[in-house]
């Protein structure tokens with residue numbers, strides 16, 4: 001029997017936090033004295049109530065990444081609310097319709113505030129979670145430091161106009177240090193890094209991918225490297241065969257590990273499929289839009305304030321990319337005319353990545369479009385409001401790579 005919806009009450013206080021990163025003790029940003037922020041948890045169908053008390057000297061906003069929530073709770077400057085000034089509180093309240101792996105983060109000056117640590121996991125449990133011994137959160141994070149190993153305050157223009165602010169310190173922030181050989185574990189991988197795309201290699205687990213961006217796959221999928229662009233998530237369910245290590249194949253570095261001790265009898269049951277979340281069904285005539293990604297170093301000049309542009313405008317355009325009646329099925333053709341990769345993240349909705357012949361593929365809230373490539377996505381616009389649609393490489397967003405959709 002499904003449990004009755006309960007209220008989950010949290011207080012999040014963004015504030016400066018002393019922590020050690022890259023072996024150097026330094027002041028960064030966190031929530032409630034924790035770097036990064038604490039894990040928030042609720043059960044599918046619960047009512048989340050989060051009071052954000054701004055303890056920074058700067059403004060802040062908190063966005064609940066991947067959640068299909070009421071628009072006014074989305075935490076986006078200009079489109080949904082004003083910035084929360086220092087020493088002021090803001091109450092966020094929303095039901096959580098989907099079970100899965102989500103995260104929260106600052107959506108104000110986010111290229112700076114997120115890269116200093118204003119993020120944390122947001123985990124929504126299924127009514128009946130799969131049978132595992134440990135549910136482990138793994139956040140893949142990088143940060144740029146100066147010669148003394150502290151956060152590099154110098155943001156050069158070239159970082160905004162190229163692949164972004166790629167960190168020299170890389171780490172996997174893991175919620176559990178040890179497991180037993182033979183344990184069945186669920187790994188919730190999250191990429192809160194502002195600009196880096198990981199080619200993640202996991203050793204020590206025999207398992208399958210069971211969800212992407214919080215949404216269960218219809219069929220669990222085997223994996224080698226897992227590509228995780230900024231903002232994306234991936235759930236892996238598997239059995240521990242050895243010490244678990246997380247390495248980035250592109251950087252050739254090990255980011256973190258989970259030690260093994262003792263041994264237990266391995267389960268004989270197959271890796272289960274997660275129960276589906278409620279999905280909208282595409283219907284009616286498709287409304288089409290085209291989104292050309294332009295700019296960056298050597299990418300020419302376009303309208304608006306920054307280096308990056310979408311359909312010739314840099315920065316939020318006055319009019320939305322799409323103005324859809326509630327329930328409209330939208331097909332957006334993305335074309336990346338730049339020399340860099342981008343990950344387009346849509347607020348308040350998930351969408352299907354379409355194959356070249358138009359078949360629906362993965363159901364996500366962020367899609368990685370490689371340099372010079374394109375992809376169509378299909379989205380049922382079933383959540384009313386003004387929704388941001390932007391590159392989640394936050395240096396790109398800061399330099400103009402954002403648009404929005406209006407759902408009436």
Ligand SMILES: [Cu+2]
Nearest residue numbers: 342391393396
């Ligand atoms: Cu980008």
